[in-house]
Amino acid sequence: MTAKHKIIFLLPIALVIGIVLKLVLPTPMLNDSYRDYCWVIKTHSTEKFNVLAVGDSRIYKGVNPAFLLNEKTELNAVNLGYSSAGYSSEYLSFVSKRIKDNGKRVVLCGITPYSFTPEALKNEHYHSFYDKNKQEVYKILFLSGYLKNFPRYSPAEIWDYFAEVPVTHLYFHDFKENGWVKSFKIPFDSTAGLIPYRKNFVDNTCDYNAVRDYLSWTEEMANNNITVIGFRPPSTLAMEQLEDSLSGFDYTNFINEFEQKGGVWLTFSLNDYSSYDGSHLHYESANEFTKNLAQKIQQFLK
């Protein structure tokens, strides 16, 4: 075969191999091109919303905007949560810009003790997307659309699939354009998050200036007829006790001040939901939690 023939046959042969593999191999669990696309859409879209869920990973994994509103409504909802998000002025300003200018408007704030710590206030995850230049944003938005048809395959997943090995380790994430991340983990271990969270609060406790700024923001929103609803995202009792003992954050005081500034505080029972790692809700619980949340906020959307 001459070099010319090899050049001609290279792409057809590769195409055949690719198609055969695509048919034979299991669909990959994670599509990272689509993941980046979802984060960039969340961060750089200019679309405005009536209902916004904001906070950290307990929010973006725990509140599914698809169940926040009833089907017949013309209102829209989004999840603007980021990993380890803190209520810094930058993040609050970002949220404010995404609230509709008029009509019914509700901001659902997941308040965790970590979200007022100096580490959280850095908002590194949020910044990793917000700080992308226009070129990168353009690339992710327009080219990732094509790349999402070419997910990356993992040898471990392929091995387990063909060896019919029961899945013993898995951290599943399915990213949605509305900002929610459907997730679960195998093995299920509701104590797994305790050690890392304990480390999170070493030299990193509640910054009361940030709390004050957040409360001022709540007042400003309330003065503009925007309902700010606060709640503690459900995790586990052990996690709540750990956070309460280490964070320096006082929920009782916070709730009092929050309500004085015009915020609405909601409470949820921990018993109704299950967390796969002690911090984040299993996606079925997340849907259940969102439906309960939706019921409680109905009165503010009428």
Add this chain to the structure above:
Amino acid sequence: MVFNSLEFLLFALLFFLLWPLFKKKDNSRWLYLVVASFLFYGWWDWRFLFLIVGSGLIDYFSGLWIEKKQKYRKHFLILSLIGNLGSLSVFKYSVFFATTLDSLFLKLGVQTNLVNNIPEFALILPVGISFYTFQSLSYTIDIYRGRLRPTKNILHFFSYLSMFPQLVAGPIVRAKDLLNQLAKVPTVNTLEVWHGIKLIVFGLFQKVVIADNLSLFIDSAFSGSKHYDGPSYWWFVMVAFAFQIYCDFSGYSLIARGLAKTMGYHFKMNFNHPYLSSSLKEFWGRWHISLSTWFRDYVYIPLGGARKGLYFGLLFLWITMLLSGLWHGASFTFIIWGAVHALSLTMERFYSKIAFLKKIPKGVWILITFVQVCVAWVFFRAESMEQSLIILKSMFNWQSSDFQFLITYFDAMVFLGIAIVIELSIQVKRTKINVQTFYKRFNLDLVFIAIALVAIIMFRGEGKQFIYFQF
């Protein structure tokens, strides 16, 4: 722009589409190459183009004046050296020198704060600065030595200096090798295009499939985010790093050579399966060949090389290796990396003369050499000297090991296995004639390149910058 990006794919498609229109006339060819290369480089940060243009102009005029004004030729060489090494010192080493001096003065009881007085612009490391300054230096030094005639055409010179395939991470192409090629209208036949495609695809495979898929395992080990420890774990980490850095850099060099070949130019091989070396001397003849030969020709031999006896030869070897370490990064860990290699090479010069050691099979020597290289890589990769020593202690602490990490990093282990199998099969193919015949008869190169192409798409790792960009 990096080779493993969609921007580069579009850039390359456009470049090769228009290349036949420009390549026939000298000035249009050179101008096209310069404009394309500046666009390629400026994609990161256009401001650093001024640095390439600035140091390039110094070398272009120094080259002309060295030949024209023989009386002052040394002055112009010094001008070129100051221009190149000066910009390298400012942008790459200023922080290192300042912190070293600060801590030195502090030990003498004097409080200085040099590091905080470095101008902000000097804190950014321009991509590829070590490569193009060395390339540019070789031009003026070769003219000074009378081994090269300067080009009078500035576009010809800049097309050599800034040619995009090798601009940011080598290979460091010598002016005497490339200027002549650039002076002619490049012609390419289909066999060369096929070879070019093979180099590009295999280079991308090395980078995107092997190096990128190993990075998570290695990065998590060095960041300390995982709790694994013990000799087996750290040996796996270091072997994985050895293949990550090899595939990352060799991948870049192969893509650069492939692109050049498809344009009609020839770059010398930069990596020749270094981990199949049976001695460290051989390793340095196969690893980053363009840099090793640069240091040999412009540092080691001018110092005196092996001509001045064994002990001076060793001294020059140490100087060369320490400079090579410093070239890689402004940190003591890189200097120690160079020193470890110098020490191993020194020992090798002595024990290579022992008769009974020559009876040891070549395979064992390959393994010994590889182990030495892996130990040296610890200093190269570690974040600090303290971390290097902790890792080395762990590697040689013969306690029982936990192998749980093999399951956690199953994917990385698979890609590491593939990298090792590829290297070993290349060794088999090189030494067994019947394997070569079989390979040619069934056009296995076409099959393997097609598989590599599919793997680049389906098994690509999470996109990472080429490691050598930081140098």
